[in-house]
Amino acid sequence: MSSWNIWSVPVVIISLIIIAPVLAIFYSAFLGDTTLWPHLFETVLPRYTFNTLILMLGVGGLSLVFGVSSAWVVTRYNFPLKFLFEWALLLPAAVPAYIIAYTYTDIFEYAGPFQGVLRDTFGWSSASDYWFPDIRSMGGAILVMSSVLYPYIYLMTRASFLTIPVSFYQTSQIHGRNTFWLVALPLARPGIVAGLALVLMETISDFGTVDYFALETLTLGVFNVWMGMNSLSGAAQISSVLFIIVVILLTIEYLARRNQRFHEKSSGQNNLEEENISNLKKFKCISICLVPIILGFVIPVSVLGNFVFRGFSIINFYEIIQTTLSSIGLAFVGAIFVMLISLLMILVSNYKSNTLQKSIIFLASCGYAFPGTILAVGIVVFVGWLNDNIYFHFSYFAGGFLILIFAYTTRFLAVGNGAIRSGILRVHPNLMDANKTMGIGFFTGIRKLIIPLIYTNILVGGILVFVDILKELPITLLLRPFNFETLATYVYQYASDELLEESSFAALIIILAGLGPVIFLSNTIKNISKKKQSNIV
């Protein structure tokens, strides 16, 4: 392995800058008073930790079921409307978690239409006549969060399924073995695990849903301690428990993968023939695709649409169009920046780094698992410190945007890294060595060989980051310049005053703005992964 060189040194420095806000959180955690610990240990911390773990287990499990099963059937089988499902399965990614919790409550609580229909149908007259699960519960949270988070797994798994050499599938078929369990699943593992890691980190850092459902997770605890006890250090201490959980998770993932290879050595025919199946099987396939789409997209969108339709939402077109444009612009610039950094980091980590450098780069993506507001405070502290030492002469407005882009990098690097890493793992390590023997430089090798090979992954990552920034709330809310609104902050000012109806139009626009890229993404994956395969020797 190469040691410190012209590539690894700057990348390690960038990583350290990106980790700095997280370090700032730790700094305030251990600087501040630790007198709260005994109280927290005695009262809430065990409960918070337990709930967080259950939530992660539930959301992780359900998202895996939704994501992997749907990715498999649309890749492997031929059934009606498949062309529609291929991209529709991504739609829930555009729905922010803080909105879906509200909409589900609206539908499934006692006064909601769902229970209303039940009561009318069965002639029940009051809540005591029947039992209905409470939507504001652990089960409810697992359901709504999985419904919007599974696309991470679907996307990365599908990209992996599509790039598995067809010969592998054929071999298993010749021997009459189960292709899904014995070939597809094991080979797609880097993609599945990368998606799962993102889902779990999103779950840990979620505040909107757990707050509305009053689920006492660590993230909610962070807020109670910070706001209730006026103790940022106490909050930071609880955040560090979150951090430890994430590091354990990522390490397990890393260790499990370390001794395995996933790169492709394919040749010959590359177009996977979709299997024709019986009608019963077709029905099963359609159901597998429909369930997550209905849960994660159709239900929340129809609730919002209904509010708009009934005229409760505030529709100020001029303001909304302006806000939409600034949201999209910001998300676009942010996504490009995050992906550039991600690409640099993963490539250098993969080809030009020793173990220590790898771990530093690896840690740079942990900002994803922190509650957004806490991370935002970490950024504020870090930037403030930087400003005291090296005074920036930016205007507040320009400075504000720079800080936002930096914040998004700290926050969403994990998404970009996950996407690119799962691509790099499939590239045979000999490729770069072969480059070297031909006297081709590192940069040229990357540009001409590696980037075309992992192009899909870069795109997947970029679009996920784009949609993530579009939905991002707590960081944008706190760090934005004066008089600057994104769609998410615009929605939030009403939602935070318990006025979901008023914000429903803007909320729909967030979803619509995310749709375009999501559909584009789906097509690109399908086309490029096939083209790419046939080009590889």
Add this chain to the structure above:
Amino acid sequence: MTKKYIFILLSLIILNSNSLISKEINIYSHRQPFLINPFLEAFTAETGIKTNIVYSKTGLAERLQAEGANSPADLILTVDIARLYIYRDKDLLASIDSSLLKANIPSYLRSDDNTWFGLSKRARVIIVNKDRVNFDEIKKIEDLSNPKWKGRICSRPGSHVYNRALMASIIAANGEVEAEKWAEGLVLNLARRPQGNDRAQVKAIYEGQCDIAIINNYYFGKLKFSEDPKQREWTKNLKLIFPNQEKGDRGSHVNISGGGVVKFSKNKKEAIALLEYLTSETAQKLYGKINFEYPVNPSVESSEELNSWGVFREDRIPIVNIAKLAPLAQKIIDRSGW
């Protein structure tokens, strides 16, 4: 000669008004833009001072602290005393000298060192279904821990800032031990796990899940005048109870929305002007009109609509004590599982 003087006078006026127009103040606000903009627009129309705003629910104090002397902010606005006090606690506010503010705001609703000022009041009230509850049986907030209400009360989680402040007011009145007993009793009486927001509690009464709830008074108004006929329906058959009104009792707990001028503000004069404006009769009436809040200015009457819900006497404890007791209140809330 006269022409020349007039010319100079005119140009002075123009210059002056120009400099007035170009004045701007930057606000860090915990109050949502759509609830504060009507005030700011009226203020700009009256004074020519432009306002810029960043709204966030959390973290603005930390942002201000980290920015230090480089901060562009001139004024902060909050919707509860706890967050207001955090700014004072971190020494981020300037002590300002304004006889107008002192005259317009009773002393228990502003800081004794003139760093922060209450601008409007919101009452935490008990709301009951008239058909199912004999509302004469609830006179005090303390009554909610009476076992006879077992399984009949709804509430949002205790950790919410408004409940925490209520808890603090009970600690202030009855002491920590009694307050904790009250919290435990309340939790035993809850019809369901604390959840949702204040609106959701009203809805739960309407749905029959419970008969009694604790909410901020203005949510009642927002629902009563909602565009959604369903929400208007929820408020029928409801009775607002302002607790602790009996002779000799302390009065109902109120919280404030408030503000203060940033220590490192470069536009203190204009920031003070806005604070003063917000306590003026026009603005004080606007609080009632826009958001069903009560004026702090004793010379301004509450709106007719507000008065129609009941006239009440408020707990006149120095509001700063509520903020100081908040951490203890949170501990009791954690222990009792509210």
